[in-house]
Amino acid sequence: MEITAAHNAPIAEVAKAIREATLSPVDLVGACLDRIWERDGKLHSFVHVADNALERANAAEQAVRDGRALGPLHGIPIAVKDNYLTADMPTTAGTFADIAFPKEDGAAVARLREAGAILIGKTRMHEFAWGMETPPARNPYDLDRVPGGSSGGSGIAVTAGFCMAALGSDTGGSIRIPASLCGTVGFKPTFGRIGRSGIVPHSWSLDHAGPLTRSVHDAALLTDVLSGYDAKDAGSANEPPTALAGIPGQCAEGLRLGVCRNHFFESLDPEVEAAVEATIDRLAQVGARVVEFEVPELAYGLGAIFAIELASSTAYHLPHLAAGRTDDYSEDVRLLVEMGRLVTGSDYLQAERYRSLLAAKFQSVFDRVDVVAGPTMPITAWKIGQKDVVLGGKRESVLETSWRFTYPWNLLGLPAISVPCGVDRLGLPMGIQIAGAAFDEAAVIRTAALVEKHQAA
Secondary structure: OOHHHHOOOOHHHHHHHHHOOOOOHHHHHHHHHHHHHHHHHHHOOEEEEOOOHHHHHHHHHHHHHOOOOOOOOOOOEEEEEOOEOOOOOOOOOOOOOOOOOOOOOOHHHHHHHHOOOEEEEEEOOOHHHOOOOOOOOOEOOEOOEOOOOOOHHHHHHHHOOOOOEEEEEEOOOOOHHHHHHHOOEEEEOOOOOEOOOOEOOOOOOOOEEEEEEOOHHHHHHHHHHHEOOOOOOOOOOOOOOOOOOOOOOOOOOOOEEEEEOOOOOOOOOHHHHHHHHHHHHHHHHOOOEEEEEOOHHHHHHHHHHHHHHHHHHHHHHHHHHHHOHHHHOOHHHHHHHHHHHHOOHHHHHHHHHHHHHHHHHHHHHOOOOOEEEEEOOOOOOOEOOOOEEEEOOEEEEHHHHHOOOOHHHHHHOOOEEEEEEEEOOOOOEEEEEEEEOOOOHHHHHHHHHHHHHHHHO
């Protein structure tokens, strides 16, 4: 396999070529490093590039010669967000504050290495996983626009071909938002599906780990590698690992495709709405049955997730607040961390009560549908420094707008994926979001693969 072909091929095909010695992992990793040195000076997707990547690639190539191919990601260059602890690279969680993080592999990183992956570097993130912009990173489709956050560096790195996949974390949309804005696939499996030990926490009950990839099949493969019980994560689900990689390619016949007309289709860019509606229509044309419904209670979700996120994030940062280290936080993050001290116990309890109510509502929904489809984001990538946007004649902040469609699935802990569904008149990517019932990643991947297949048709 030629290097140029490898950059666009599914991970499974590239890994097979490496195992069969028709592609050198040294050449593959070297080509990725060359791209990083040539282009990342303008994109700023990496905060650290592994100085042992070529050494590990040589070891992977020698293992193939010795008949010791390690697993489904053998020789595949993958990046991880800067809040994933790594034994051979520093972790900063996007902060310049004087905080030392352990130099050890977390659960997800260990699973990548066990599968044979080569960690090529640590990707830039919005500080402590707060925020939707990931400064100073730039969107690869337009250098004057944001890549999204907080996993913006991972979205850029995948789109730019700096690696074959990247890991992100998602508390209110931080995998799916950069996936939508950068034109990649971004998958947040069910809460507890992927172990989070060794990931710098943001909000314990909202944090999810997951991959950003170039295709749905790659996301399925990465999830299969990453899933499984993590004894060091109190939120880990004792469920068997997923087996998703064989799902893409199935037909749409019999698929019950839910469309929630309130909340997810309110106040959004007309081009985004048209692209998502066209994608839903295509799925209906190939056999899916569209089931429309409403959940009025979604109107109260923003206050609930903000109370939970503020309080739990501030609880993590209390030692840093007491030690005065937050003086070195960026202004936007410091303000949010300090605001969390204003959330009362009553506020938090009410938010958790709302969460239980919303979960019951959607449990009823998933008795009637297999998945729920809608826009990942109301807008495409906005200009760096832009503070607000006008949608439906109403002016609102880009912060409020950007995560409106993604955060409900964090409150509920349900699996959700963003898949590219076109570009707007400026050539900026748009995404459709598919969500499913708890631990039914199979239905989400099946539908996402159909979107991808019929988008390309």
